[in-house]
Amino acid sequence: MFIVGSGAALAQERHNGEEAEYGRPEGDTRLQYFMGVAESFGIVAFAYGGHCVIPDVHASLGHAEKDESRQAMRKAWTGAYLGIVPSYFLIVNLSYAAFGSGVSAFLIDDLKPHVSTAFLCVLYGFSLVNFFCLGAIYNQAAFVYIEEMLDRCHCSCRKTLPSHAEAEDAENRKTSLRKKIAIRVSYIGFGTLVGAMLPFFGDFAALSGAVGFTPCTFVYPFWLYNRSKEGREAPSWRRTVNWILAGVFLTLGTLAAIGSIYNIIANASSYTIFS
Structure with a gap:
């Protein structure tokens, strides 16, 4: 174009x-x-x-x-x-x-x-x-680092019983894509704002x-x-x-x-x- x-x-x-x-x-x-x-x-x-x-x-x-x-x-x-x-x-x-x-x-x-x-x-x-x-x-490296940091915070705040581990794994897989999209859109959107500002x-x-x-x-x-x-x-x-x-x-x-x-x-x- x-x-x-x-x-x-x-x-x-x-x-x-x-x-x-x-x-x-x-x-x-x-x-x-x-x-x-x-x-x-x-x-x-x-x-x-x-x-x-x-x-x-x-x-x-x-x-x-x-x-x-x-x-x-x-x-x-x-x-x-x-x-x-x-x-x-x-x-x-x-x-x-x-x-x-x-x-x-x-x-x-x-x-x-x-x-x-x-x-x-x-x-x-x-x-x-x-x-x-x-x-x-x-910014892939930054996204991976942020995801791992959030996962560590989440794991330290919650302790899962063995009987509930499988259900929680399924829920984590379900929300993984949404988390990735949210991190990337927020990160790049903020960078765009700074670049325009x-x-x-x-x-x-x-x-x-x-x-x-x-x-x-x-x-x-x-x-x-x-x-x-x-x-x-x-x-x-x-x-x-x-x-x-x-x-x-x-x-x-x-x-x-x-x-x-x-x-x-x-x-x-x-x-x-x-x-």
């Missing part, structure tokens, strides 16, 4: 003879522009930081052999990125072609004048579902991506492989490439941290809640 909306906006603007500006955003100095570009690396890292779910997904496969498990994960990664990368690049290029350097961080705002209200409602609905699904995946949430997301997601997702795996037994036995060219990639991503993460901190400080005086 983002692709269709951006294409419609591009067609309407070309039909009306309007031209988008593709240069540096007006009013920005070279330093501000550079810091904005640097901060964007942190936002990308935040969006692609999947290190927290990979072990859980890998463990859930249930394969007895390591090679079988690795092959399944390789297929999953290949299939995912064959769809993700072209889609994101197409959206980025179409939205930039349609709106130029004036495109906002929230693309739906730019699409509003060019699509119908019904189209926007469906897009909002899909975006909300997507947000909740991603939140349910990326804090206008600088994007800057903090970029900072989090720079100092948290970048090392764990794009640097540590290379270091971990090179230090492992397989890495030490790997060809020297592969080890060298891994160190180079780790250095590149470490540099990008450092630039993203500097850019996000700069923008937080520069925009601190203009922040207002829910704006």
Whole structure:
């Protein structure tokens, strides 16, 4: 829907003879522009930081052999990125072609004048579902911890007689799904409220991506492989490439941290809640 909306906006603007500006955003100095570009690396890292779910997904496969498990994960990664990368690049290029350097961080705002209200409602609905699904995946560890903590509190407060144990187990299974849904909806709903309430949430997301997601997702795996037994036995060219990639991503993460901190400080005086 983002692709269709951006294409419609591009067609309407070309039909009306309007031209988008593709240069540096007006009013920005070279330093501000550079810091904005640097901060964007942190936002990308935040969006692609999947290190927290990979072990859980890998463990859930249930394969007895390591090679079988690795092959399944390789297929999953290949299939995912064959769809993700072209889609994101197409959206980025179409939205930039349609709106130029004036495109906002929230693309739906730019699409509003060019699509119908019904189209926007469906897009909002899909975006909300997507947000909740991603939140349910990326916060899986937190959900499990909360559930276990509640279970411990429940067990410490109640002592079940042996004759009633079977009945209580059946009741626990019945309420398990409702408990999971309640925890996830409450957790993600509160996170959504905080994200909407804090206008600088994007800057903090970029900072989090720079100092948290970048090392764990794009640097540590290379270091971990090179230090492992397989890495030490790997060809020297592969080890060298891994160190180079780790250095590149470490540099990008450092630039993203500097850019996000700069923008937080520069925009601190203009922040207002829910704006």
